[in-house]
Amino acid sequence: MSFNTSPALGVDALWSLCLALVRERRAGAAFSDLQGMGGLRWQEEPQGWVLGAGWDDAAVERFALLKPVLDRRSGGKPWVIGQLGQSLNGCIATRGGDANYVNGEEVLTHLHRLRALCDAVIIGAGTAAIDNPQLTTRRVPGEHPVRVLIDPALGLPDTLRAFGDGQAPTLLVCDAQRADEAAKRLGGDQVLGVPGLLDSASGAMQLRPLLDALAQRGLHVLFVEGGGVTVSRFLAQGCLDRLHLSIAPVIIGDGRPGLSLPPSAFMRDCPRPAGRVFRLGGDMLWDLDLRGSHA
Numbered sequence: 001m002s003f004n005t006s007p008a009l010g011v012d013a014l015w016s017l018c019l020a021l022v023r024e025r026r027a028g029a030a031f032s033d034l035q036g037m038g039g040l041r042w043q044e045e046p047q048g049w050v051l052g053a054g055w056d057d058a059a060v061e062r063f064a065l066l067k068p069v070l071d072r073r074s075g076g077k078p079w080v081i082g083q084l085g086q087s088l089n090g091c092i093a094t095r096g097g098d099a100n101y102v103n104g105e106e107v108l109t110h111l112h113r114l115r116a117l118c119d120a121v122i123i124g125a126g127t128a129a130i131d132n133p134q135l136t137t138r139r140v141p142g143e144h145p146v147r148v149l150i151d152p153a154l155g156l157p158d159t160l161r162a163f164g165d166g167q168a169p170t171l172l173v174c175d176a177q178r179a180d181e182a183a184k185r186l187g188g189d190q191v192l193g194v195p196g197l198l199d200s201a202s203g204a205m206q207l208r209p210l211l212d213a214l215a216q217r218g219l220h221v222l223f224v225e226g227g228g229v230t231v232s233r234f235l236a237q238g239c240l241d242r243l244h245l246s247i248a249p250v251i252i253g254d255g256r257p258g259l260s261l262p263p264s265a266f267m268r269d270c271p272r273p274a275g276r277v278f279r280l281g282g283d284m285l286w287d288l289d290l291r292g293s294h295a
């Protein structure tokens, strides 16, 4: 009788594979040419990448969580994943804007993984102004994404870290009509003027033109990291493919809301996206498929 005594592969080996896949995607490789890559097998839609045998339970679970991003192929139409980390009562920060930290370490590390797997990370002006974030992948190996700050009112100060630290490219997004004004302050390479970002009649922000403008720059796999207003706008305009909602066992009194959408009259009209729950430390992450079946 013989036993297979080789140790199971773990999450570190899986992460190296994930980074290799992203490099291949960015290089424009056809996944069908990468058959058998480190125990991963590509099958045409809807399967995508399939993990072979020999991985430990943690790696299998991690693969399931990241697979929707890993399955993105190069080019094509933009694909967008959003995230919010919220309290039990649906808040993402205190009223004053303190969000350090709603979630535990494992969720924070997961966000850095999503940054590494996506071409660009997108935040709203409120988050940029309050958090002054670096938006890097410093918790995990992996390339930093392009940093996209949506600021149609041009209210953000030039002194934000993302504009000056040189760690990764940064784009301030405004309507094309104000791009010259922004470029005078930040330099043309840090400004993305989007025609039609603001509806000429209502002034409301239109996100489809932004996704198209990012795709034209080769940024197809996009991560909307917050805050609540921005993720809600993407959701309301049908611009999210996936949402990672991480719920922490904390209650925030009268805080900043997470998802905030127009009112629904009846429960039967409320979408129920297909989803799966993952435990990340003390938090529960809902992985929601916003293009999938609605019960």
Ligand SMILES: NC(=O)c1ccc[n+]([C@@H]2O[C@H](COP(=O)([O-])OP(=O)(O)OC[C@H]3O[C@@H](n4cnc5c(N)ncnc54)[C@H](OP(=O)(O)O)[C@@H]3O)[C@@H](O)[C@H]2O)c1
Pocket: 083, 084, 085, 086, 092, 093, 094, 096, 097, 098, 099, 102, 123, 124, 125, 126, 127, 128, 129, 130, 131, 153, 155, 156, 225, 226, 227, 228, 229, 230, 231, 256
């Ligand atoms: N827990 C999490 O997962 C998470 C993730 C990201 C951020 N956050 C927290 O969420 C909060 C921000 O989220 P949010 O929903 O309020 O906004 P947001 O989605 O980041 O940004 C959207 C809005 O920011 C507004 N804004 C607010 N303050 C601003 C300022 N000082 N300068 C420029 N624009 C400003 C703009 O309002 P107008 O439309 O009026 O122009 C804009 O439309 C922060 O406290 C941040 O720490 C939490």
